[in-house]
Amino acid sequence: MISRRNIRVKVMQTLYSLEAQEPARSAAEETQKPVGKPVDPFKILQKHFDQSRQLLSYLIYFITEVSRYAETASRLRASKHLPTAEDLNVNIKLAGNELLWKMLEDTSLKKAMDTDKPQLQDNGELIRKLYHDLTATPEYQQYITVQGRDKKSERDILEFIFSEIMLASEAFVSNVEELFTNWDDDGEMVSQLVMSYLAKPGSLDFQEIVSKEKKEFAKQLLQTVIEKKEVVMDMIRPRLKNWDPERIATLDMILMEMGVVEFLYFETIPPKVTINEYIDLAKDYSTPQSGQFVNGILDNIHKDLVREDKMHKINFKAN
Template identity: 55%
Template sequence: MISRRNIRVKVMQSLYAVDSMNEVKPGEAQSILTKKMEQSRRLFIYLIYFITETARYVETDARQRASKHLPTAGDLNLNTKIAGNELLWKIIENSNYIAAINEIKPEHIIDKELLKKIYQSLTESEEYKEYVGIAARDKKSEKDILEFIFNTLLLPNESFINHVEEHFINWDDDAEMMQQLVLNYLQKSSIYDYKEIAGKDKLDFAKSLLQTVLDKKDITMEMLKPKLKNWDADRIASLDLIIIQMGICEFLYFETIPTKVTINEYIDLAKEYSTPQSGQFINGILDNIHKELSAENKIHKVTFKNSTL
């Protein structure tokens, strides 16, 4: 589910949290990483839940309309096609999804008034009218209407984002990742495991990268310090130092990750999470260290299929 880039962000954030502590207990860094992964897992489940509840609100709407004192013909014949959306039911009948919902209990935090307003926006949209206007069902249209709820009605909705931020402190960090995860999920919902946000290989990579950076800090800083002689050390962002240490560790201790991938990934992370000048700074330092290590024949990479992921 989660990509290696997302993993790097989680590790970077965990290292930054550790760096900010006066005292770090044994195993605390790994606990921080585990907590961050769990926060992402719960956020992902909640987003899927909100999408499904928006689609299923038509059932509530139909019941309320039919129970009016004087229901109109339209009230009694509300088009409830979306309630039978085949992808929707594939999701909500999945035993793993049911277990996840029972575990995190999203019904306790959902804003029912907000849910109703988003449902009303759905029914007023041309996309929805076109969807219910066709009796036939096909996989594409069933998926497209759920994607429409997420992409058009939820993500740009300030009230929805405020609601999510209120309950999930990791939204700002995970928003871009979640958008991709949810869209990927709607493409292939059956292959997702709600128990973990990352598969075993990626989880092992996360734990290994975190521990390696911590264990090899003296080595990486020894390589790094000579490269900082033309820089004011006090003005170098601590996050930049962490990113460089991560990059050096990937050069030396992760033999299946090409050095070019490492450099590009950490330049992007620096641009996104650190200062405006950090991308250029990281690029220069990592490129310099990479050339030095290569000249000393200290970088040994093994080529495996999909090793660039």
């Protein structure tokens, strides 16, 4: 399922969207122009979760379509003007893969496909290419030459299609990157979900790929950063005396705010875990110097809280 790191990334991105929209709202208010409805931060957050599900649906859709293309290839070759014996005897074992059909009959997956509609993308040529890439491999040849079916080989060939055909294809990865701006953020996590699903089709609720606990953590983290912004900034500002505020990356400020919020209001998260998480996020998403900068500020705030005996985490709702 979605990790806490992914949750923090989505909260960070939501807060960044809100920061980006604030100057436009302020300018509109100053010029007395009509201002639209206030942006609902939780809707932005939900959109990020929806994008993760859409990416997951798309990857699984492609596995099923590449597998089912065996029947299409057989039909196309048989309909040639002068088909050869080979054209008339294309092996379609893959299209009848038992695991594939469990996936296609999965009610939760069907609902996700109806919602996300990956089939509306122009995927035909890419599916054909990946299928032909697959049929050229010794793994595929081994699969179709074995008589009968067993659960392991049925699963192995679908995992092979995903990990060694789809993800190994530059054309496929480029296509995914073009369609899903969240690929860099979610690719590894969603790929793990795909492999888990292939191990046990029907085990995943596509409408709830974020557990209730993780979703509640995301909402509380987002809400607390918004509601306690001034409290948090009162702790951060004194430590920025030697820094030009205009030159501090917006993401760095957001990450520091999130970190201090976790120090103060999230009882179950050890401070060292918080610091390490936000150092890593700063390194991955902000400037080359951001990891060291965020580390320095958060570490100093943590030390001051401990020294002043103020490191008593409380639930934000109780304050």
